[in-house]
Amino acid sequence: MDRINYQHLYYFWMVAKQGSVTAACEILHLAQPTVSGQLAVFEQAVGAKLLRREGRKLVLTDTGRAVFHYAEEIFALGREMAHMLKGRTTERGVRLNIGVSDAMPKLIAYRLMAPVLKMSEPAQIHCVEDKTERLLTEIGLHSIDMMLSDVPATPAAGTRIFNHFLGESVVAVFAAPTLAARYRDDFPRCLNGAPFLLPTTNTALRRSLDQWFDSQQISPVIQAEVEDSALLKTFGAAGAGLFFSPYAVSSEIQRQYGTQMMGLAEGVFERFYAITAQRRLKHPLVAAILENAQQGLFDLLDKPAAAD
Incomplete structure (x- = not known):
């Protein structure tokens, strides 16, 4: 046409x-x-x-x-x-259509998008959550400018799809206070037989956790498998089981969900990626998110808070 x-x-x-x-x-x-x-x-x-x-x-x-x-x-x-x-001022600003994988920790996603909300120029974020495969389709159709994911896109997703590594965080174990008190001694051996809330088997984190359980000779009692990271934490806050989440946002998890950090799952990391299509690489808000992550965002987040 x-x-x-x-x-x-x-x-x-x-x-x-x-x-x-x-x-x-x-x-x-x-x-x-x-x-x-x-x-x-x-x-x-x-x-x-x-x-x-x-x-x-x-x-x-x-x-x-x-x-x-x-x-x-x-x-x-x-x-x-x-x-x-008509002489009216607009508050629309630059628009960013962003997809967030359902397995992506939402607190990490917020930290990555936060710089856009603090820019001097007005900006508007349109954010959707979905499965990685469907979001990759949306990128191919140019319906979204970028997506945040815990796994990179594979070559099968399309040759015009690009992965941008943002950072990684070691994973920690969290629990509601009553459960934390019961399983705190002799970590991590105390976790043998403990009730756990785990991500589903199709996620990268679950595969790493299964290997960690085997290496530590821990047999967890799986209370529930939950794909959505925010829903999993909600179950954990109610005392349904212990759960894993990035140490990078441990203070927010403890404050927001009323949970306690029990210890680190040494050797288990969650990695985070921004995925874009070639034609969206120059989007100013995408550039701001990538620049913020590359300036050591995860290094800063992973530093333990100073004692009072």
Whole structure:
């Protein structure tokens, strides 16, 4: 297509947002045959199906999701321009679409994104959490600018996907106070037979922990396997079992969840990566996150707090 028909793009955008032609027509104040016809013309111009029917709803195809993402940006910029022309100031600033892997510790993710929130220029973060595989698809479709993950993308994810190593942290054992008091003596041998909350077997951390248990001759009682790191800590705070988390954010974990650190799992590390597509490498907010991590963020976080 040589030139985009923005009216057709707008009709597509409204249908995608509303989930049906009928709902979009009510907002557009147009007849259903008009919108359906223009949508078909737009799909023909694009050269691909953008929507498919599932039951009574229309859902986006992979190409449709990519086009919808660009439409969101285009019409958001249009609204911003309209506000500017009316003499209004905008607080939108630079937008960063970021994905966070569900296995990624959320406190680490926040620490990595914090510099963006403190920038002098206004910035807006749109953050989604999902499985690594789905987020990698979103990067390939340019729906997100970067993702934070505890594992690097493999070559199978695409040749235009890039890994940026951010840092690592040794892992520590945490527990609610009652459990910590019961299993504190003679660490880590005291953990044999203790109730544990562990990440699921498809995560990098779980594989490292299984090896650590074997090396220490510890047989844990697995109370639950939880993929989401924040939910796992919530279980741990309730006393359901001991759990592992990066030492880099130990003070926040103890303060936020009311837990106690029992000791370090020596030799077990969590590593963290930013993953981007080639065309997003120059995004200023991505650059700010990478620069902050490369300036020794994890070295600073891993230093034990000074005694009072």
